[in-house]
C-alpha cells in the first residue's frame with residue numbers, strides 16, 4: 001500500500017498556516033523555541049447533533065510527522081517572502097534552523113475507530129514549543145475531516161442496521177483528498193467499500209459498484225443493455241433499473257437474471273436510484289420472489305443519508321444494501337468539525353510545568369489545562385463514563401469526576417472496582433515513531449466493537465443522551481482556580 005505522503009510529490013511541512021511560521025520565527029528570535037509545551041487537539045461538540053464521534057485520521061498524522069522536514073525548495077520559498085519594507089521576512093539563521101530541524105516531540109493519540117466525546121484530547125503533543133506550534137494546522141486538517149466523515153459513516157451504518165453501505169462519493173467530494181480521505185474514513189466508520197478505485201488501491205478498501213444510466217442509454221433498449229452487462233461481468237452484476245420505467249426495468253432485469261442463472265451465474269442484484277424507494281423496493285422484492293429469485297439483492301441510492309435510511313427502514317423498504325455519496329463524503333448537514341488545538345501547559349525555567357488556559361466568555365469554551373489523559377470506565381460490559389485527568393495525578397482509591405458544563409453533576413469512580421483503560425496511547429516518543437500500524441479492517445472492527453459498548457440512548461439521532469465526560473475533581477478545581485485568577489487579573 002502507498003503511504004499517504006506519496007499522494008503529494010513534495011514535502012508537506014508547508015501544509016500549515018502562515019501564522020504558525022511567523023510564530024515559530026518569533027519563538028526562535030525570543031529563544032523560546034526549545035521551551036517545552038503541551039498542546040491538546042479536541043472538539044467541543046459532536047457533529048450532526050449526535051451523541052458520539054469516531055476518532056479518525058491518525059494515520060495521516062503519523063505519516064505527516066514521519067516526513068516532517070523542510071526541503072531545500074521549502075526553505076527557498078520561505079526565504080523569498082518579504083515584509084512590507086520589501087526585505088526578506090525571515091533571517092537566514094531561522095531558515096537554517098528549520099532546514100536542519102528534526103522532529104522531537106512526544107505524541108499520544110486515541111486510536112482510530114475509538115468512540116470519542118467533546119473536550120477529550122484526541123491528540124496530545126509535548127515537546128519544543130516551535131515544533132508543537134508548527135504542526136497545528138495539518139493535524140487539525142487531518143483529524144477534523146476524517147473524524148467528521150467516520151462519524152457520519154457510523155451514523156449511516158447504525159441506521160442501516162447491518163446492511164452493507166457502499167460509499168459512492170468521489171464525484172461530489174471536495175477535491176482529490178476530500179474524496180480519498182473520505183473513502184478511508186467512511187470505511188473506518190462502517191462502510192463496506194467504496195466506488196473510488198484509487199482509494200481502494202491506496203487504503204486496501206473493497207471496491208464496489210453497479211453501472212450508470214449511460215450504460216443503458218448507450219444501447220438500443222434496456223434489455224439489450226442488461227444482457228450485455230451481465231455477459232461482460234457475469235459474476236459482478238447489479239442492474240440499474242430506473243432509466244426509463246422502474247417496474248418494467250425490474251421485469252427486464254429479472255428476465256436476464258433468469259437467463260444467466262440457467263447458465264450457472266449468480267446475478268448480485270438490482271439498483272433503484274429514483275422514485276419512492278420504499279414502494280419500488282417492495283414491488284421489486286415481490287417480483288423477485290415470484291420469479292424464484294429471492295436471493296437477488298436490492299440496492300438503493302439517491303441523495304440518501306442516515307435519516308432517510310432510518311425512514312426507509314421504518315417503512316419496511318425491502319432494501320438490502322445502500323449506495324451513499326454526496327451526503328456522506330461532504331458531511332452535507334455539517335461540513336466541518338470544529339476541532340481545535342490548544343496550549344495547555346508550558347515548562348518554566350526551573351523545568352516545572354505551568355498550567356495554561358485561554359479565557360472565553362462562554363466558560364465551556366475555556367480549555368482544560370495540564371498534561372491530560374482520558375480514562376474510560378466500563379460497567380456491565382458498557383461504556384460508563386470518561387474522566388479527563390492530569391497524568392501526574394494519583395488515581396488510587398475512589399475518585400470523583402465533575403461535569404465542567406454543570407458542576408452539580410458528578411460521579412464517583414473506583415478504578416480498582418471498575419474496568420478501565422487510558423485512551424491516549426504513545427505514538428511518538430522524543431520524535432521516534434512508536435505507532436504500530438493497524439490494518440484498515442482492524443480500525444473498522446474497532447468502530448463496530450466500540451459502538452456495541454455504547455448505550456442505544458446515546459446512539460439515537462433525536463436528542464441523544466449525553467455520555468458522561470467529566471474532569472477529575474483536582475483538575476476541575478485547578479481549571480476553576482486558573483479561570484478565576486486570569487479573570488481577576490484582567491478586571
Ligand SMILES: Nc1ncnc2c1ncn2[C@@H]1O[C@H](COP(=O)(O)OP(=O)(O)OP(=O)(O)O)[C@@H](O)[C@H]1O
Pocket residue numbers: 273274275276277278279301302303304308311312315
Ligand atoms: N419512501 C421514501 N421515503 C422518504 N424519502 C424517500 C423515499 N423514496 C425516495 N426518497 C428520497 O426522496 C428524495 C427525492 O426523491 P425523488 O424520487 O423525487 O428523487 P429525484 O432525484 O427527483 O428523482 P428523479 O431522478 O426521478 O428526478 C431522495 O432523497 C430520495 O432518496
Ligand SMILES: O=P(O)(O)OC[C@H]1O[C@H](OP(=O)(O)OP(=O)(O)O)[C@H](O)[C@@H]1O
Pocket residue numbers: 168169171172211212213214273301302303304323324325326327
Ligand atoms: O445520490 P448520492 O448519494 O450522491 O449517490 C451517488 C449518485 O451518483 C450517481 O448519480 P449520477 O446522476 O451522478 O450518475 P448515474 O447516471 O450513474 O446515476 C448515482 O446514481 C447516485 O444517485
Ligand SMILES: O=C(O)c1cccnc1
Pocket residue numbers: 168169195208209210211212301323325
Ligand atoms: O457504482 C455505482 O453504482 C455508483 C458509483 C458512483 C456513483 N454512483 C453510483
